[in-house]
Structures are given as structure tokens and as C-alpha cells.
Amino acid sequence: MPTIRFSGTIEAKTPILITRVGQGDRPLTMVVMDSGRPVRVPVIPGETLKGLLRSLAFNIAVEARKRADPAFTMSLEEIYEEAKGGVAFASGPNDLTFDDERRNGNPVVSLFGAASPTPIRGRLIIEPAMGRLCPQGSITLDMGLAEGVRRDPLLADNGLIHLLRPGEEKKWSRQMGLIRHGAKKKKDLEDAQKALRKARRAQSADFDLYETKASEAAAEVEKFKQGDNYTLAVQRPLPSKPATPAGVIFDHRMEIRNASLLEIGLFLDTLRSWSLDLRIGGGRTAGYGRIELNYSIQILTSEKWPQKPEWLTVGSLHLGDSGMTLDAPDPTLEDAAKAWASAEEDIARARTPK
Numbered sequence: 030m031p032t033i034r035f036s037g038t039i040e041a042k043t044p045i046l047i048t049r050v051g052q053g054d055r056p057l058t059m060v061v062m063d064s065g066r067p068v069r070v071p072v073i074p075g076e077t078l079k080g081l082l083r084s085l086a087f088n089i090a091v092e093a094r095k096r097a098d099p100a101f102t103m104s105l106e107e108i109y110e111e112a113k114g115g116v117a118f119a120s121g122p123n124d125l126t127f128d129d130e131r132r133n134g135n136p137v138v139s140l141f142g143a144a145s146p147t148p149i150r151g152r153l154i155i156e157p158a159m160g161r162l163c164p165q166g167s168i169t170l171d172m173g174l175a176e177g178v179r180r181d182p183l184l185a186d187n188g189l190i191h192l193l194r195p196g197e198e199k200k201w202s203r204q205m206g207l208i209r210h211g212a213k214k215k216k217d218l219e220d221a222q223k224a225l226r227k228a229r230r231a232q233s234a235d236f237d238l239y240e241t242k243a244s245e246a247a248a249e250v251e252k253f254k255q256g257d258n259y260t261l262a263v264q265r266p267l268p269s270k271p272a273t274p275a276g277v278i279f280d281h282r283m284e285i286r287n288a289s290l291l292e293i294g295l296f297l298d299t300l301r302s303w304s305l306d307l308r309i310g311g312g313r314t315a316g317y318g319r320i321e322l323n324y325s326i327q328i329l330t331s332e333k334w335p336q337k338p339e340w341l342t343v344g345s346l347h348l349g350d351s352g353m354t355l356d357a358p359d360p361t362l363e364d365a366a367k368a369w370a371s372a373e374e375d376i377a378r379a380r381t382p383k
Contacts, residue, residue: 030287031361035346037324039073039158039279039309044272045320046312047077056273063162071160071273073281073309079155081309083141086299087112090137106146111137115145136292140285152288153296158279181205214253218246272317281322290361294369297355297362300346304353322348326357 047057059072090111094101109115131149132139142151183189183201190198221243228239285293308318324347327340344357355362 030289031285031293031365032287032329033285033293033361034327034329034340035283035324036327037281037322037346039281040321040323041273041275041277041279042319042321043275044270044312044317045071045073045277045310046270046272046317047073047310048271052271056271059157059159061159068162070162071277071279073158073279075155075157077309078158078283079141079153082153082155082296082299082303083114083137084112085302086137086140086295089295089298089302110143110146111135114141114143136289136295140288140292140296152285152292154284154286156282158281160273160277160279211250211253214246214250218243218250221246270312270315270317272312281324283324290365290368291372293362293365294367297366298369300348301353304348307348307350321350322346326359326362328359328361 049057056071057074058069060067061070062068091101091103103111106115131143138149138151140151140153142153143149190201193201221239225236225239225243227233228236233239285296288296307320307322309320310318312318324345325342326344326346327342330339330341343359343362344355346357347354
């Protein structure tokens with residue numbers, strides 16, 4: 030059962046947009062230690078990468094099953110187990126024999142693991158991809174794309190005003206007045222917040238008064254933004270994107286531990302499928318998330334394991350705009366690719382034991 034490590038880099042070719050609850054308008058980051066001090070660097074969470082690859086592997090397995098049996102169907106529990114690792118309320122047998130049966134009959138679950146109906150540890154370990162530090166230290170946190178504006182085409186091209194039907198020009202003028210009114214409310218809020226900060230620093234006796242004015246201004250802005258006239262207006266601010274900028278290089282590592290040749294072959298096929306649309310995160314229609322991956326491939330030699338593990342470099346892997354290039358003339362990887370190709374239809378017919 031080979032253990033294979035992929036170590037290398039992920040480079041952001043366009044901004045990467047990965048969000049979390051409460052993240053705000055900052056790019057996703059993680060604290061690391063640099064020369065004894067904590068600094069923040071951009072991060073692509075391991076669970077984000079693993080979830081994406083699991084989805085691709087699941088789709089590959091489903092397509093194989095459908096080729097073998099066009100009438101193939103799955104239960105809701107089977108879909109949840111394979112695609113997401115199960116659901117909390119499911120339960121089932123919990124013994125070593127059943128664990129082996131699940132692995133033999135389901136390479137997706139064996140590779141990625143499952144929480145239910147019974148826990149099973151996945152063979153695949155995917156670490157978070159950590160952005161490299163700039164020469165001057167931590168990457169600045171104000172690197173998100175600036176707040177945008179949804180532009181009005183009549184302002185961008187004055188000639189379009191002549192296309193409006195009678196009466197529509199006055200309607201458009203009212204909309205422009207509405208936007209200017211909203212801009213004034215926003216400016217009032219900024220002024221109130223600035224006065225509040227100044228009063229806080231000076232420990233002013235009027236602090237409560239400034240705080241009340243700031244709260245009232247914030248409520249006015251929020252009420253205005255929720256109004257139908259504003260939400261339907263064309264020219265208005267768009268929220269900023271908490272994106273990691275293009276050009277950031279992330280150090281990354283993945284490892285498949287004690288996997289069968291068939292499971293390794295499925296993983297390689299999953300990477301090949303990913304290379305057809307090599308992106309990560311959200312904002313795809315805006316061009317976000319395009320990446321390039323370069324890994325060296327190492328295989329753990331078994332002679333001295335576990336007392337003194339030794340890794341043998343056997344080749345390299347590249348994923349980019351031109352697809353996937355695997356330059357690793359190693360019999361383990363070659364046999365793995367053959368194992369998946371030759372067993373794909375048989376695997377497709379297998380069902381997860383009940």
C-alpha cells in the first residue's frame with residue numbers, strides 16, 4: 030500500500046475569492062510565526078481544496094456507474110455519504126470488517142473519508158495552502174479589490190438618453206436625484222462616525238451625544254438602502270470583494286497514505302478532471318479563482334519505515350491552462366493509472382454495502 034506525497038505551489042493567476050462567516054471585507058488569512066512573531070498570510074483552507082476534489086471524484090465515479098448501467102440510481106444516504114461524507118443523523122454498523130468492505134467497494138469514501146453512517150478515516154490528507162510572506166514581512170490585509178459601482182449606461186454613453194420614450198427621461202432624472210440623496214446620507218454617516226472616534230479619543234463629555242447621532246445616521250442609511258427605489262436603482266455602489274490578489278504563491282502539500290493502486294489511480298484522474306477547469310473559490314463568472322499548480326512527487330520507501338522514513342522523488346506534476354502534465358515514469362503511478370482504467374467499470378457497478 031504505497032504512500033505518496035505531492036509537495037509544491039499553487040499560484041493565483043486571477044484573484045481568489047474564498048469567504049467565511051464573519052470574514053467581512055478582508056481576504057481569508059491565517060496566522061503563522063515568522064522569526065518568532067505572529068503574522069497573517071493568505072490561505073486556501075485544506076477543506077476547501079478537499080471538498081472540491083471530492084466533488085470531482087464523486088462525479089467521475091457516478092459517470093462511470095452510469096456508463097455501466099444507464100438506469101443507475103442512488104439513495105439519498107448514499108449520495109450524502111459519497112459526496113459530502115454523510116449526515117449526522119445517519120447510523121450503521123461499526124466493526125472493522127464493515128470498514129474494509131466499504132473501502133473495497135467505494136474508493137471515493139476510502140480516499141476522502143466519511144463521518145457517517147460510521148466514521149471512516151480518508152487516505153487523502155490535504156493541508157491548507159499557505160501564502161508566502163513578502164520580503165518586507167506579512168502581506169498587507171487591505172489588498173481586497175476596491176468597492177465597485179454598478180454604472181448607469183446612460184451616464185457612460187450620453188447618446189443613449191435620446192432613446193428614451195416620452196416621460197422616461199423625467200423618471201431617469203428622479204433616479205439620479207435618489208442616488209445623490211443616498212450619497213449625502215452616506216456622507217452624513219461618515220462624518221458622524223468620524224466625530225464619534227474623535228470624541229472617544231478625547232474622552233469628551235459629549236461622547237454619548239455623538240454615539241446617538243452616529244447610530245441614527247447608520248439607521249437612516251440602512252433604511253434608505255432597503256427601500257425599493259434604491260434597490261432598483263442602476264447606479265449604486267457594489268460591495269468590495271475580499272479577494273487574495275493575483276500573483277500570490279501558496280506553498281502546499283497533499284499526501285495519500287497507504288492507498289490501493291486503484292485509489293491512487295482515481296485521485297490522479299480527479300486531478301486530470303480538475304485541470305479542465307482549474308479554479309478555486311467563488312466569483313468564477315467575474316474571472317476569479319484561476320490558478321496554476323506545480324508539485325514534486327515523492328514516494329515513501331518502506332525499508333526503514335517508521336523508524337526513519339525516507340522519501341524518494343519520482344517526478345513532477347503540473348496543472349495549468351494546458352491541462353495536466355504528469356512527468357513521473359514510476360511503476361507505482363503507472364500501475365495505479367492502469368488499475369483505475371481497467372477496473373473502472375467494475376467499480377462502477379459496486380454499491381456501498383448496507
